[in-house]
Amino acid sequence: MNRLQSFGNYSFSHKSIMDDQFNVLKVNIYGNDYPIRGNTDVEYIRKVAKYVDSKMKEVYGDVPSDSHLKIAILAALNITDELFRERSVSTEQKEDNISGKITELTELLDEKLKYYNLD
Helix, strand or coil: CCEEEEECCEEEECCCHHHHHCEEEEEEECCEEEEEEECCCHHHHHHHHHHHHHHHHHHHHHCCCCCHHHHHHHHHHHHHHHHHHHHHHHHHHHHHHHHHHHHHHHHHHHHHHHHCCCC
């Protein structure tokens, strides 16, 4: 397998014998074409690439720079911030759901104990 760089389920790809096991797609991100190999649906790869492209353009709109590397790093930081915030909200929601379920079960248990005069 001929990889330039790997990350998660994706890699920049040159054609190799192993490409039959992966979906290979050329995507354009911030004006550059990249052959991407991933072990997931082609449409999903396109969606991810389009999102990265839009984030880089968004960063450029906020902080114009000639450095593609600077734009990419700032976009990566913004995407990572979104991920961490989403994970935090998701964790808080799970904790609230668990807390609510504990309260519900405690009330049900108290009710049954009273019914059977076991309190």
